[in-house]
Amino acid sequence: MFERRLFFHIDWALLSALLCIVGIGIAMIYSTTYVTTPGGGHVGPQVWTQIYALILGVIALVIFLAIDYRMLAEHSLFVYAGLIGLLVFVLFKGSTQFGAQRWIALGPLNLQPSEFARLTVALILAMFFGENRRGARNTSDLVIGGFFTLVPLLLIAKQPDLGTAVTLLPVFFGVTYLAGLRMRLLGVIVLAGILIAPLAWTFALEDYQKSRIQMFIDPSKDPRGAGYQTIQARITVGSGGLTGKGFMQGTQNQYKFLPVAHNDFIFSVLAEEQGFVGVLAGLGLYLFVILRSLEAARLAKDRLGAYLVGGIIAGFSFQVIYNVAMSVGLAPVKGITLPLMSYGGSSLIATMATFGLILNVRMRRFTN
Amino acid sequence: MTQPTGVDDRRSLHVRLSVVQYTLAVVFCALTVSFWIFQVVQHAQFKEIAESQYLQRVPLPAPRGLLMDRHGTILVENKDSFNIVLLRERAKDIDRTLETLAAATGVEVGPLREIVERRRREPAYRPIVLIPDATEPQVIAMRARRLEMPGVEELPVPTRRYGADFGAHLFGYVGEVTETQLQRADYKELNAGAIVGQAGLEHAYNALLMGTEGAKDVIVNSRGREIKVLDQEQAVVGTPLQLTIDADLQQSAEDGFKHYGMVHAGRPYNGAAVVLDPRSGEVLSLVSLPAYDPNKFAVGIDRATWASLTTDKERPLQNRALQATYSPGSTFKIVVATAAMEEGVATPDFRVHCNGGATFYGRRFACWNKSGHGSVDMRHAIEQSCNVYFYTLGQMLGVDRIHKWASALGLGEINGIDLPNEVSGLVPSEAWKQRVRKERWYPGETISVAIGQGQVNVTPLSLAVMMMTVANGGTRYTPHLLKGVDRGKGLEPFTPPPPRSQVRMKDSTVRALREGLWLAVNGAGTAGRARLEGRDVSGKTGTAQVISLTGALRARGKIDVRDHGWFVFMAPRDNPVLAGVIFAEHAEHGYFGASIAKHIIDTYFAKLEGRPLPKLEKPPATNVIAAATPTPQRSGGTQ
Structure with missing residues (x-):
């Protein structure tokens, strides 16, 4: 199945950039989780978990690289059904952490099925729109595609994990846009979204979600409560300056003024300790990964491959942009982590797997 | 199986991919610009905020200077006491924490909640004092259950410690600096919350006693826990002060009021005592009760x-x-005698015949002894406190000359003791009445003044100064409490303030006064209770009417109308080393004060000669009521 020559078509530049980002992430996790004791200190356990997840992630990447994506796509309905099954399972049987049921306990690693939802949804949508002649011009096809997206979205939102659930929307729009979604229809959808928003505000959002949004609009209203994180994020980034405070020297990070630093606010830590220079490097790497992946979509030999890459990159870009904006206090605090860099095993493994697919598409551009 | 992409499709796909690529590139540029604004343009501002979060200046309170007596005995010191505080940043469930703490330490939970509620708006890292000056069992109970209530801690605070029932009014007390004090120039350097003297010596010598507050710069984390000390500036301990007070003499005076109050009135006397060294103005003992x-x-x-x-x-x-201030009663006769002899109005041998009363300006003035004293000279008039004799001197002197000598002896004047809020009292004069009452002085009023009644009002301190000045022949030293200052190089003597005024009294005057006062104690006078073998105690009793006789009837039962008792004294008669006053509220007779004075004088000489200090036996429980029953004696005079 894996022909030797394919090896030479692997996009090493993209792969290096990915590993570079993960490396920066591990360094920042090391800095934020280092445990200081009176006699000295030791490495936080999160660093080892992340390294462990990276190894599993590389294995996942290799697996998703090795299997021809077209074969995967043919079985996408089974993969999709499996995902739905897992999501239903965690809803009833999953372990609860931080007030949400997201995890399946798997020995040392807790698996979070929702992290694999983007990949699965991208796969089935790419398959669905790539394999019919009409693309996404037909409204009834859009409804079916929307249905594929909404089922896992609602299941994840129910956990509740609105942050992860919302990331499925860009996947849907990414695939349908590339598949020729009419601009007029896009306009209608956006308009409908605007009209639904007040209703959602009243009926669908939990109080803590409302207060997060309110506090984002005016963080000074409650500087010790919900607005605290936004304020501290801005202070963290702003105090970093041009060249930063130095590795493990970030006062906001080391003295715990910035909450969940190794997770949601890892990019703020980078900004504090490595300064604007570090930010340029980080953003540069992410932009490179995104544009390079979209090149793979351009080079793809079939629509399926192009849509698959488009869907994955749409979800990925949305996460990156939202998290980076949040890390500088420009977006409401939401549980959207920075893919590849934030602490989180399932997220890292799932993201590596999706990039396995992207490399897969590019690698197989000449095969039939 | 898979549909190869058509040319049209491919073109459209490429266009759309380009749109996505350019859009994302623009978004990333926007993000980069945002970071530029925060990190480079506004960097200084954010850097300052970040530093203000983790850099904190913690004041280190300076222990106040010690107070010791003239022999080096420590009277007031500092000890750490423990405040139990709440650090809200570290507390989980404040309500439950307070309940646990209340149960452990046995305090009410309501007031604790109130304290927390009152200080809710302060920054959360600032500790809230829940139980100030916690007892040792409270601290131990709190430590035992610390795990159940994170955020509750003990905070040592240097605290002033005073002896029990000892010199409260002398030392005063300390407290937080007030808003109005902070406005004043001499408190400018202080921060809100600083502990300053608010009364007594603590207030008078606050600047010396306070020392200089230190500070340390620390790094704290978001929970307010100190992580690292960057810089520390040690506090400078306040200056230790040596007082002129003699601890044993102070104690003997305090004991005297308690003991003789119990013996004569069934409860400790309230009142005041001042004992001075007439050779310098040093205050050896100063008591005010209740304390x-x-x-x-x-x-x-x-x-x-x-x-x-x-x-x-x-x-x-x-x-x-x-x-x-109180009416001085018969103790004022010493002033009138001095004035008469110094002004040359009367010699010590000047005689007056007392047959129980006399008429002046058409009105009869009674002597306290209705059967009369017969013919008395100056010494015996003092000894027996003959009213008629002093009425006569008063008429001969006129009020202004009495005023002049009262002032020279410190009455109606500020005497400048180094304690706050001294009042002057009043000795009337013709000018005073014209100024204040807009009326001329009637000569008849002088007759009452001559025996210490009428408008005359004095502080106990000023009567002590009067006795001191008489004892040393005319030098009105400034009574003072500070003897030495230790500025780090051992005790250096403190230069006492200059005398307030000075006259040279005639030897004959001094001798006559000393003889009269000696007779009052050792002869047929009213102050026999102060007699002390070989000490030649000299003194004079007096009573200060609380209220007029008719008023007393009206107010019966509502207020205590029993007269106050005075005893002024010096010892020994020749070259006195002690001079002072005992003022016992509602003691009715000055001679009860004489008992207290005797105990003080006895203690003084016992200490001087190295003998064991005299002890007052516990009064028997019986007889108290009988002794407390007042014997009315208000026949219009003082004794």
Whole structure:
């Protein structure tokens, strides 16, 4: 199945950039989780978990690289059904952490099925729109595609994990846009979204979600409560300056003024300790990964491959942009982590797997 | 199987991919610009905020200077006491924490909640004092259950410690600097919350006693825990002060009031005592009763205690020795005698015949002894406190010359003791009446003044100064409490303030006064209770009417109308080394004060000669009621 020559078509530049980002992430996790004791200190356990997840992630990447994506796509309905099954399972049987049921306990690693939802949804949508002649011009096809997206979205939102659930929307729009979604229809959808928003505000959002949004609009209203994180994020980034405070020297990070630093606010830590220079490097790497992946979509030999890459990159870009904006206090605090860099095993493994697919598409551009 | 992409499709796909690529590139540029604005343009501002979060300046309170007596005995010191505080940043469930703490330490949970509620708006890293000056069992109980209530900690605070029932009005107390004090120039350097002297010596010598507060710069984390000390500036301990007070003499005076009050009235006497060294003006003992417990102020007094102190009818916060005035009664006769002899109006041998009363300006003035003293000279008039003799001297002198000599002896004047809020009292003069009452002086009024009644009002301190000045022949030293200062190089003597005024009294005057006062104690006078073998105690009793006779009838039962008793003294008669006053409220007779004075004088000489100090036997419980029954004696005079 894996022909030797394919090896030479692997996009090493993209792969290096990915590993570079993960490396920066591990360094920042090391800095934020280092445990200081009176006699000295030791490495936080999160660093080892992340390294462990990276190894599993590389294995996942290799697996998703090795299997021809077209074969995967043919079985996408089974993969999709499996995902739905897992999501239903965690809803009833999953372990609860931080007030949400997201995890399946798997020995040392807790698996979070929702992290694999983007990949699965991208796969089935790419398959669905790539394999019919009409693309996404037909409204009834859009409804079916929307249905594929909404089922896992609602299941994840129910956990509740609105942050992860919302990331499925860009996947849907990414695939349908590339598949020729009419601009007029896009306009209608956006308009409908605007009209639904007040209703959602009243009926669908939990109080803590409302207060997060309110506090984002005016963080000074409650500087010790919900607005605290936004304020501290801005202070963290702003105090970093041009060249930063130095590795493990970030006062906001080391003295715990910035909450969940190794997770949601890892990019703020980078900004504090490595300064604007570090930010340029980080953003540069992410932009490179995104544009390079979209090149793979351009080079793809079939629509399926192009849509698959488009869907994955749409979800990925949305996460990156939202998290980076949040890390500088420009977006409401939401549980959207920075893919590849934030602490989180399932997220890292799932993201590596999706990039396995992207490399897969590019690698197989000449095969039939 | 898969549909190869058509040319049209491919073109459209490429266009759309380009749109996505350019859009994302623009978004990333926007993000980069945002970071540029925060990190480079506004960097200084954010850097300052970040530093203000983790850099904190913690004040290190300076222990106040010690107070010791003239022989080096420590009277007031500092000890760490423990405040139990709450750090809200570290507490989980504040309500439950307070309940646990209340149960462990046996305090009410309601007031704790109130304290927290009152300080809710302060930054969360600032500790809230829940139990000031916690007892040892409370601290131990708190430590035992610390795990159940994170955020509750003990905080050591240097605290003033005063002896129990000892010199409260002398030392005063400390407390947080008030808003109005902070406005004043001499408190400018202080921060809100600084502990300063608020009464007594603590207030008078606050600048010396306070020392200099230190500070340390620390790094704290978001929970307020100290992580690292960057810089530390040690506090400088306040200057230790040596007082002129003799601890044993002070104690003997305090004991005297308690003991003789129990013996004669069934309860400790209230009142005041001042004992001076007539050779220098040094204050050896100064008492005012009732007193308060200055320890209660040391870590912040609670509202209930403060309210009970300020509304107490017996006014425990007032220093009676220098902040209250009373009618001097017969002790004023010493002033009139001095004035008469010094002005040349009468010699010590001047005689007056007393047959129980005399008529002046058409009105009869009675002597306290209705059967009369017969013919008396100056010495015996003092000994027996003959009113008629002093009426006569008063008429001969006129009020202005009495005023002149009263002032020279310190009455109606500020004597400048180094304690706050001394009042002057009043000795009337013709000019005073014209100025204040807009009326001319009637010569008849002088007759009452001559025996210490009428408008005359004095502080106990000023009577002590009067005795001192008489004892040393005319030098009105400034009474003072500070003897030495230790500025780090051992005790250096403190230069006493210059005398307030000085006259040279005639030897004959001094001799006559000494003989008269000696006779009052050792002869047929009223002050026999002060007699002390070989000590030649000399003195004079007096009574200060609380209220006129008719008023007394009206007010019967509502207020204590029994007269106050005075005893002024010096010892020994020739070259006195002690001079002072005992003022016993509602003691009715000055001679009860004489007993207290005797105990003080006895203690003084015992200490001087190295003998064991005299002890007052506990009064028998019986006889108290009988002794307390007043014997009315208000026949219009003082004794």
